[in-house]
Amino acid sequence: MATVVSEISSPELTTPMGTISVLPLLEPRPENRRLISDSTVLRISTALQSSLFVRDVIRSFANEAKRIVRRISLRYRNRSDGLSLQEGRLQLHRCTYDLNLLGKSLGEITFTRAQPFSTDEQSLLEIMLCALIYPLRNSLLYERALRTALKDPLTGINNRANMDQHLDQQVLLSTRYGTPLSLLMIDVDLFKGVNDSYGHIVGDAVLIAIAEGIVKCTRNSDVVFRYGGEEFVVVLSNTKLDGAMHLAERIRASIAEMEVKAADVDLRVTISVGVAELQASESSVDILQRADRMLYRAKSRGRNLVITDDGC
Template identity: 40%
Template sequence: MEHDPSPVSRAAYDAVCAERDQLLTLLRALPDISFVLDEHGVYVNVIGGTNEAMYVSGQNLLGHALHDALPTPLADECLHLVRTAIESGELQTIEYCLRAADVPVLPEEARTGTRAAADQWFEGRVLPLPAYDHTNRVALWVAVNITPRKQLEHYWQEVAHTDPLTGLANRQRLFERAHQEVERAHRHQHPLALLQIDFDHFKRLNDVYGHAAGDEALRRITQSCAGILRDADLMARTGGEEFAILLPETDSDGALDLSRRLLETVREVRLPDFAPEVRLTISIGCATLRTKESFDRLMRRADEALYEAKASGRDRVCANQGSQEP
């Protein structure tokens, strides 16, 4: 029920109502979907959403509360924003991920299928809606589907962290992940190992058979190595023919065992289109994280072990156990 303004405020009230009506009319014409939510989180009105490729009809939300429709953590956050917008009179914004499959008040056909299971990203813009014909105070929630933008951001993030030749993580991604894993290993006192890997006689291969052969060798070697790693492991290209493998939850014995399997795997790699007679090998330096040790120090010890492996004949693994001091 609308308020009964005094004659003194009638002009201002009429202006607010006119502005509100214009806004609602505009929203009905837009492809984005909007909701009128009261201060208790109940859906009072659903407006727009004419772009069926981007939005599922929200008419089934009417009369339901946020906590009926959304996962509890998201519903809590949304209700807080609605109340903040109403109390402060200021615009509130949020980005959130939601799948139609996770909205139980939608019709079953809207909650099943590939589209319903896909992550959809929205930008919510929440502002108070004065003079709305309702017993409780309300806010307008404009939900803009930003999934294409998020997908593009994810693509460029992947590009920025991926080596274009091998498809592996690059050095930047390795360091970001490594610092996280080192912190986690120290906090929970879990093992962590690092392998530093160098392609043996890579310059000779390039000089004799050409860079195309070298590139193919790098791709085949990394693919064969990645094939025996766990999902939790991270293999990265750190230089021209240099690679590193980060091994969470892996002690020295486990790292050495994997290193030996990697040596055997690479020995089986062939280049039939470039150099069928060439036998490829790698050298590996292995180090496991010590108490209070930094990733930089761990990497230096793995490098030292790699130099030892190359100096002692290549095609082998050497371990640097180091000391307990960082």
């Protein structure tokens, strides 16, 4: 099995075959001019800049690579970004490259084929990797920025803007396919008193602990959001009211048993939960408003309660 482990950095790509400059892509080294034309390099570069999403960039790169080196497949992995993308079935012979730019890892790419790679084919793949580096870096940065924009900076869970988009989409899918959709509106009881008595550092620690506690109780299909202040929302796709009630009660009980430690203070807090299931012809605003009314009812009845439309 042929395996080549290389490292791409700026401005050079170091391989067992020598050094290839990353920057002058349109002017390959003299010994490689015969391998690839300027028009081909330009076509590859253009294709790789057609999208800012990593999956699209890798797919375009794979398509171009297959045009130049026949019968290959590839796999791209980036552990820090949780990415593992594959184009084609992995085969026996492999060339693996660690991708780095300015000392920062961009992941690892592996080319595979049933037959061994020739020296010229490895050179071609390395020239193509030079063209991939900057589009890949840009797409990784773009997707990271998107994730950051949709996350609450304090708790690390999804934020209000993300919730608005997600809930609208789930309501649309529920209406189109006739699947159930439920929602939990959660509020930390007497949270203002926590801030007033212990300060915002302790208050922040409480919110972080509450968010973690909610996430631990939910399923992979459930999505948790910080709605604002001390309020949280959980969107439950394919879940009827009784299932939502069961989950809400589990979350409530778990939080009530939890002890928050921060700044030499040990606290126990409780939450109130309003639960609603999407009804026919309702919008995302409608189900939110009903869950909020149920939350208000839970607060008015003494807190540390789960309340639904039927008054449970």
